[in-house]
Amino acid sequence: MIDLDDIDRTLMRALVGDASQSTGALAKKVGLSQPVAWRRIKRLEESGVLSGRRISLNAEALGFGVTVFLGVKLATKGRVSLEDFERAVTAIPEVQTVRHVLGLYDYRLRVVARDLPDFERVLRRRIMTLPGVGNVEANVLLSEERRPGPIG
Structure with missing residues (x-):
């Protein structure tokens, strides 16, 4: 089990909201430099806390009401x-x-x-x-x- 702090949780919430954000944009949101944010995200991925990046399709927009x-x-x-x-x-x-x-x-x-x-x-x-x-x-x-x- 990985030790998570408030910055890790903020990064995870931001990624859940929009996984397509750049590391620079994420770093700015949590008040870190881009390299430090990247290392934290990499650590979360390697520990299995973060897995994959997904695009959600809008079923209604595709005609499935x-x-x-x-x-x-x-x-x-x-x-x-x-x-x-x-x-x-x-x-x-x-x-x-x-x-x-x-x-x-x-x-x-x-x-x-x-x-x-x-x-x-x-x-x-x-x-x-x-x-x-x-x-x-x-x-x-x-x-x-x-x-x-x-x-x-």
């Missing part, structure tokens, strides 16, 4: 059915995330669609035909607040 969270309970249990389901579900372009969870459902999926009829098509033709699918519960996203999560 509906986001649905699906709880999927598999009808059959066993290692083979889990692997078959995961392989098949990750091949569906509308499925953004696949999370294997413990609880009432075996998986939580984040699915985007152009509208509700499009979602119904994806559900009926793609998701409900996947290997092992039993019960499915859908929750339509109404609004979302993005938060960086806990930063020690």
Whole structure:
């Protein structure tokens, strides 16, 4: 576990907000020189605290106005059915995330669609035909607040 100070946390918050910022811009935000900020960021990356830089796509701007969270309970249990389901579900372009969870459902999926009829098509033709699918519960996203999560 790495020791984090307030400057590390400020750097992490700034990177979570916009990972495309230059090291010079980040240094200015936290009151450091560019080389010192770069060394701190490098240390955070090497320790595994920071991993990867991502671009977020705006689903609505791309024409996907509906986001649905699906709880999927598999009808059959066993290692083979889990692997078959995961392989098949990750091949569906509308499925953004696949999370294997413990609880009432075996998986939580984040699915985007152009509208509700499009979602119904994806559900009926793609998701409900996947290997092992039993019960499915859908929750339509109404609004979302993005938060960086806990930063020690």
